[in-house]
Amino acid sequence: MALLSKNMARIIFMIVLIAVSGFSLATAQEAIEIKVFLDRDSGGWNDKKSDYAFLAEVDGCRIKWNAVEDKDGTRSLVVHRKCKIPFSEQAPIHLAILKKINAQTEISSFKYISWGPFCRGNDWSWCIPIAKASLESKEFIDHCRKYPKNIETVSSNNIFIKLANETNSYKPLSDIFMEFGVNIQLRTVEKVFALRLKETPFHVQLQDLDIKGNPLVMYDAGMTYFYIIKLK
Numbered sequence: 001m002a003l004l005s006k007n008m009a010r011i012i013f014m015i016v017l018i019a020v021s022g023f024s025l026a027t028a029q030e031a032i033e034i035k036v037f038l039d040r041d042s043g044g045w046n047d048k049k050s051d052y053a054f055l056a057e058v059d060g061c062r063i064k065w066n067a068v069e070d071k072d073g074t075r076s077l078v079v080h081r082k083c084k085i086p087f088s089e090q091a092p093i094h095l096a097i098l099k100k101i102n103a104q105t106e107i108s109s110f111k112y113i114s115w116g117p118f119c120r121g122n123d124w125s126w127c128i129p130i131a132k133a134s135l136e137s138k139e140f141i142d143h144c145r146k147y148p149k150n151i152e153t154v155s156s157n158n159i160f161i162k163l164a165n166e167t168n169s170y171k172p173l174s175d176i177f178m179e180f181g182v183n184i185q186l187r188t189v190e191k192v193f194a195l196r197l198k199e200t201p202f203h204v205q206l207q208d209l210d211i212k213g214n215p216l217v218m219y220d221a222g223m224t225y226f227y228i229i230k231l232k
Contacts, residue, residue, distance in 0.1 A: 032056050032096040036104075039066055042078075047071055052098045052104070060084035062114040065097050067105060078114040086123040087172055095176050107180040112187070115173075116185065118164070119159070119219075124202040125221040130160065130166040130202065134218040137163060144194075144216050156192040160221055170226075177228070184226040191222035 039053035047073050055064040060082040068076045083090055098107060119127040126141050134140045140159050147156075164170065166185045195205055196214045 006035055032058070034097055034100050036100065042066060044200075049073075049209065052211055053099050056093050056138050058093065061090060063090065063093050063097065065094075065101060067101050067110070069105075073119075075110040076112050076114060077101070077110050079116055080114070081120065083121060087125065091176060092170060094173070098176065098180065102180055107177065110226070110228050112228060113184065115224045115226055118170075118189070118221045118224045124205075124219075125172075127163075127171045128202055128205060129169040130163045131135045131197075131202070131217040131219040132206070132209070133163045133167050134159075134194075135197075135209075135215060137218075140218055141190055151216070155190050156194070156218065157221075160189050160192045161186050163218065173226075178231075181231050183229045183231055185229060186224060187227045188225040189221040189223065192218060192219040193222070194218045 011057055033056065035053075035055045037055075039051045042048075042053075044053050045051070047070050049069045051064050051066055051068045053064055055062070057063075062081070063083065064080045066078040066080070068078060070076075081090070101107065119125075132188055137159065139154050140156075140163070143156060143159060168174070170184075170186065174184050194216050197206065197211060197217050198214045200217060200219060204217075
């Protein structure tokens with residue numbers, strides 16, 4: 001087995017300390033090095049006032065959050081992630097980055113998050129609840145039956161947003177933002193993906209449902225945007 005990088009080994013060591021000696025999660029997050037820099041390589045600078053990148057890199061995972069402020073005062077967060085690990089293991093890295101951002105600009109002052117694909121890599125944990133829900137969604141079933149002949153059918157984008165919010169499939173990310181006194185809600189998506197159940201990359205995980213036939217399921221989106229809502 002290849003040796004772990006010093007960075008990842010240090011994080012694992014701190015997590016073990018949490019388990020055996022009661023160290024705080026904040027202590028473990030201090031082991032995550034975060035680089036902060038003005039991101040001149042990002043696009044759209046004609047409309048931007050500032051764009052600071054917050055970058056963390058550990059073994060098999062590169063996560064960058066950009067804190068953007070437009071000239072009209074609108075603030076947004078843009079996420080770029082390339083990870084081989086599931087989101088459950090990414091979560092401490094995202095939290096550490098957001099704490100760094102919050103120390104500079106309060107998270108509650110940002111309007112939305114540009115998240116990218118809903119699911120990524122081999123982690124389908126957010127997409128599976130949507131696929132399950134789509135099997136029983138009258139709107140989705142009706143959409144599949146009528147599309148593309150009936151232009152009055154509800155759009156697949158709207159159905160995806162509704163199912164994602166109803167199932168709260170992105171709860172692990174929402175829980176992170178709760179620490180900053182805000183909630184998030186999926187509001188906009190682009191390019192929704194659907195496949196026959198047996199063709200999906202996670203169909204084995206749905207075998208216990210004993211589904212008849214090979215129905216079409218909705219499960220992912222190529223681009224997603226969450227709005228940030230300040231808690232009262």
